Amino acid sequence: MKALQVSRVTKSYGSTEVLRGVSLSLEPGERVALMGPSGSGKSTLLNCIGGIDRPDTGTIEISGVALGGLDEDGLCRVRRETVSTVFQFFHLLPTLSVRENVEFPLQLQGLSVKERDARVDGLIEEVGLSHRASAMPHELSGGEMQRVAIARALAIEPRLILADEPTGNLDSATGEAILDLLASLSERHGIAMLVVTHSPQVTRICRRTLEMRDGLLLGQEE
Amino acid sequence: MSVPSPSSRPASIGGVLWSRLIWRHWKREPALTATLAGILALGVAVFLAVRLANKAAVSGFGLFTESISGESDLLLRPRSGFFETSVLRDLREISGKRPVDFFPVLELSGAVQTGAEKPDGDLLRFVGVDLVAIGNAIGQSEEAGEGVGFSAEEGEPGLLGVTDACLVGEAFARARGVAKDDRLRVWINDRVADLRIAGILPDPANRPAIPENLVLMDLPALQKVSGETGRISRIEIRFPEGKAEGGIRAAASEGLAAWAQERGHLLETPEDRKASVTRMSAAFRLNLTILSGLALLVGIYLIMQAMEAAVTKRRGEIAILRSLGVTPDQIRRTWLTEAAVLGLVGGVLGIVLGRLLAEGLVGGIAATVNTLYYETTTDAVRLHPGEAAFSLVFGLIASLVAGWIPAREAALTPPSQALRQGAQGGGLVWLRRWPVGLVLFAAAVGVARLPALTFGEGTNFPLGGYLAALLAVLGASVFLGGLFPPFARLIGWGRGEAMRRYAASRLRAVGGRHRLTAAGLSVAIGMSAAMAILVASFEKTLTSWIGQLLKADLYVAAPGSASVANGNRLAEVDWRALLSLPGIDGADTLQRHAVTYEGRELLIGGAAYHDDPSRHLQLLWIEAPAVIGPDALETGGAWVSEPFARRYAKRSGDRLTLPTPSGPREVTIEGVYADYGNEAGTVLVSRRLAEEWFDDRSVSNLAIYTSPGVDPEAVLESIRGRFPALVTRTNEKLREESIRIFHQTFAVTYALEAIAVVIAVAGLGLALAGLLLERRNELATLRALGATRRDIARAAMWEGLGIALAGLAGGLAVSFFLGWILIGVINPQSFGWTLRYAVPWGMFVFLSGVTLATAALVAWTVGYRNANLKSDREE
Known part of the structure; x- marks a missing residue:
């Protein structure tokens, strides 16, 4: 079963066609870079895959679950249990500590305190922030914030991570370190990853690179 | 704009x-x-x-x-009681040949008699005017090209010289469903009369509507049916336009003023009077x-x-x-x-x-x-x-x-x-400094001790009290900033629910918006709870006062006695006949007379108590007299009500000079008693003295003690059978009635408080809507993490509850102080009433419950509606 299967997805805002029949698929554990200029539809595609937005036509399946048949609560459940997002601006919840940010999606899942503690401690250690577990987001550097965001994304043990310009707000050295971390964690946990980026550096951790222009993938898979 | x-x-x-x-x-x-x-x-x-x-x-x-009579220039009235009609002759003499019109008016209260049930509550104002004088004046003014209060066409036909005819206004006719030529059975003073409605007066175009309770009669007719023959309440004085200008008018006014002063009467303009x-x-x-x-x-x-x-x-x-x-x-x-x-x-x-x-x-x-x-x-x-x-x-x-x-x-x-x-x-950095709130509180305590500002004629303004209330409210607004951390801990208690913990984290990092919203809520809650304390204290004091006061088995009053303005009385022959009915052991009797004392209305009460020391009215003393008992007032002393004592700064031992129809009378104050029945002030003397001063042996109220073993209800029925127009109540019924009137007086205050709380809770919704708008990116993150709309609504609910809790706690805390200011400072200084402090815990629980529940509901709704706000993140 594929980690992600997107078939002929279209999306328009008013008279503007943003996605014009996009199709792609990811195998479990596979990392794919999605490149393209601003306005080409990358983020819209990511929103549709993440269940934040709904496509006009076409289908999206994550680990065999078709998103089109799900209601709002069903989509929320997918985001809670199956797919995680890593953002360019990290989007940590500003009033929660590092530990609480990582723990938050597990609380949404309703896991017990014991289960949460075991998983959160391990993840914070994996991203190298054990010493900053009780720090607040505004006390962290950009690289540290992104590490927290990655740990939070991994916390639910997703099948798929969507990363939207994960190094776009970081200096190049930190960006490299974050990419290495993403690659190693995705490999270790067997998680597929779709990385939207402008940066050619990102392609080094991906098996494939797709390019998007005017709402279409170049050399699109059929 | x-x-x-x-x-x-x-x-x-x-x-x-x-x-x-x-x-x-x-x-x-x-x-x-x-x-x-x-x-x-x-x-x-x-x-x-x-x-x-x-x-x-x-x-x-x-x-x-x-x-x-139209637009009077001056009003002449006695300080107490009535004028005799002969006063008109004196007035004409002193005004000589100057063009001055005098319109005598007799004004009495009465009631429509509706049978044995309840004549009370339908108080009427009977006004008798000299239609001949008015008719003359109308003739003169029409010559001068001017209209007056009502026209001869409406007034004269069928009224002049007819003793059973009256006129009523449109509102009167509407309210009672009567029409021209219908008959009204009314009680005036101590008499029952059968009147014919000779006409319905239309409301005048450019003046206030004719009052709903006004019954207009020819003066001699009213004098006759009321038994007040030869008496008038006041005289309206008018200088005809075009005939009494400048010097003539001034000279006439001066002459009248000198005459009135010499005789101890009051000469005022209608504006002064009002x-x-x-x-x-x-x-x-x-x-x-x-x-x-x-x-x-x-x-x-x-x-x-x-x-x-x-x-x-x-x-x-x-x-x-x-x-x-x-x-x-x-x-x-x-x-x-x-x-x-x-x-x-x-x-x-x-x-x-x-x-x-x-x-x-x-x-x-x-x-x-x-x-x-x-x-x-x-x-x-x-x-x-x-x-x-x-x-x-x-x-x-x-x-x-x-x-x-x-x-x-x-x-x-x-x-x-x-x-x-x-x-x-x-x-709003200043709002974060919660110790500033304590400083404001301290200032409030200091300011509250300032004495009242006193204006002329016994009007006090509790400036210190109001300033203290304002400082306390501001203090609470600042102080409650310090309440957020503990409430955040309370809401985030444990490690269970994700959205509750998230909301708690938001409350730990509150901004000016949270603080100001909670401050608004604390003002509304604080004032409402303080008013609840005032009402509870009032009720507790009143209940205990009534409990002590109302010892008799039955209460009988002339119709309309619920209003202190009422002047209805029972003639001596009637009340003596009433007291001779079987089953009656004795009674306390009271007659009341309104007089003008230092420019304000004052009641002089003449009381006579039951002979049995254990069975007579027990007053609640603020300053107890040396002798308390049935004959205590017979030595010629006076007891004054607390509002009177406070307004005129009087106490036991002080001398008072009271205006009476038989001339000024001096009495010594021997005691001050609590009186929550009226704010006008009462001076109580023995009925014997009042009868002498006012030449009046009627009474307005009777407290009747039934003989041992006699059923008060049976006596009540026999009184009703014999005197159907009187208002008769059992002890229990009178207590109920008193509490009902008490609650009615606070009805407007309840409404105002409710509006303030509604505004404050609406403000909470507004604040949360604004906060969510500001946090739209965060909402998008929450959704990306799998939070549903209901999850986000729940987070908003917990956050709203946190704000409401802070506002509620601050408000309730300050209400104890505000309650003390209302009871200990504002109320005694404004009204002259000493109240016992009581906290309505049940009401507080209700207020808290309603506020928190409404806040939770509003916050949840706002959260749910805004949960899907689009993020403003750029691609």
Whole structure:
């Protein structure tokens, strides 16, 4: 079963066609870079895959679950249990500590305190922030914030991570370190990853690179 | 008002700033802007409504009856009792050949007799006028080209010289379903009369409507049916237009004034008379007006909160403008302009709303004035331009005060875009310094001890009390900032629920918006809870007072005795016959007479108590006399009520000179007793003395003690059978009635408090909506993490509950102090009543429950509606 299967997805805002029949698929554990200029539809595609937005036509399946048949609560459940997002601006919840940010999606899942503690401690250690577990987001550097965001994304043990310009707000050295971390964690946990980026550096951790222009993938898979 | 259209090209930097900073944001968030203007409008509306209703509720007094002859120039009345008709001869003598018209008026209270059931509550005002004199005057004025109060065509036919004819107004006929030629069985003084309605008077065009309880009769006819032969209540004096100008008029007035002074009578203009009467209820109405400002005060907090949030949100934008050379002063002016425009829009809306709201309030206020002070009839609510302008200015000032601090915050923004990152922090640093709240509290305690400001004629204004209340409320607003951390810990307790913990984390990092919203809520809750303390204390005191006072088995009164203004009495022959009925062991009797003492109305009561020391009226003493017992007053001393003692700073041992029809009488005060029945003040002497002073052996009230073993109900029935027009109640029924009247007097206050709490809770919803709008990116993150709409609504609910808890705790805490100010300072200084402090715990639980439940519901709804706000993140 594929980690992600997107078939002929279209999306328009008013008279503007943003996605014009996009199709792609990811195998479990596979990392794919999605490149393209601003306005080409990358983020819209990511929103549709993440269940934040709904496509006009076409289908999206994550680990065999078709998103089109799900209601709002069903989509929320997918985001809670199956797919995680890593953002360019990290989007940590500003009033929660590092530990609480990582723990938050597990609380949404309703896991017990014991289960949460075991998983959160391990993840914070994996991203190298054990010493900053009780720090607040505004006390962290950009690289540290992104590490927290990655740990939070991994916390639910997703099948798929969507990363939207994960190094776009970081200096190049930190960006490299974050990419290495993403690659190693995705490999270790067997998680597929779709990385939207402008940066050619990102392609080094991906098996494939797709390019998007005017709402279409170049050399699109059929 | 001129608001630049977005498409117009702004001509100045002020216009640019207005257009970019304010107008566009208003357009982007029309609901928020409308809500802000709406809050202000409601505040202004409540304020204006109470002022208009106050005016309408007391404007009915005397406006018709005091100038029945048209526009009187002067009113002559005795300090107590009646004039004899012969006084007219004296007046004509002293005015000589000067053109002066005298219109004698007899005014009496009475009731429609509706059988044994309840003649009480339908108090009538009988006015007897000299139709011949008025007819003459009408003839003269028509020659002078001027109209008067009512015309000869309406008044004369069928009335002149007919003893059983009367005229009533349209409102009277409507209310009682009567028409011309119907008959009315009425009780006047101690007599029952059968009157024919000779005509229905239409309401005059340019004067207040004819009161609903007015019955107009020919003077001799009223004198005859009431038994007041040869007596008149007052004389209206008019100088005919065109005949008594300048010097003649002044000379006539001087002559009359000298004559009146020599004989101890009162000569006033109708305006003076109205002012002196309405002054009696001034304290009550002022308290209502101040309470009505409460809604506006809550509104100030909410406007401040919303504008502070707008400054915080637009701080990046302001920083850019500053970096482009816009001065702090220009920024400040722009924000103040926003506040001013909001104030104007809200003010104008408030005037419209206030006019409508006043209709609802006027009845309640008039009922209270009727019960506690004097007889009034409501006038139609009219929008006085002066009142509207005053309310508009008040709303504008409130808005500018609310806008001042945010405007200052905006002007202090440094010209650096780096601030954008920290823009969420919020301003209003002063609100974070909760110890400042304690300092304000301390100041409040100090100010509360200031004595009342005293104006002429025994009117006191508790300035210190009001200032202390304001300082305490401000203190609570600041202090409650310190309550958020513990409440955040309480809400985030344990590690269970994700959204509850998230909300708690938000409450740990509160900004000015949270604090101001909670402050607004604390003001509303604080004042409402303080009023609840006042009402509970009043009720407790009253219940205990009534319990001590009402020892008799049955109470009998002349009709209309619920109102202190009532002058109805039982003739001696009647009350003696009543007391001789079988089963009656004895009675306390009381006669009441209204007199004018130092420019204000005063009741002189003549009391005679049951012989048995264990079975007579027991007063509640503030200063107990040396001798208490049935004969205590027989030595010639006087007991005065507490409101009288406080108003005129009198105590036991002081001498008083009382105006009576038989001349000034001196008495020594021997005791001061609590009296929560009226605020006018009462001087109690023995009935024997009062009978002598007033040449009157009737009584107005009887407290009857039945013989041992006799069923009071059986005696009650026999009294009703024999005297169907009298108001008769058992002890239990009178207690119930007293408590009912008590609650009725607080009806308007309850409504005002409810409005303030509703505004505050609406403000909570507004604040949360604004907060969620600011956190739209965070909401998107929550959704990306799998939070449902209901999850986000739950987080908003917990956050709203946190704010409400802080406001509630601050409000309830300050209410104990405010309650003390109301009971220990404002109430004794304004009304002269000593009350026992009581806390209505049940009411507090109810208020807390309703506030928290409503806050939770509002917050959940706001959260649910805003959960799907689109993020403003760029691609």
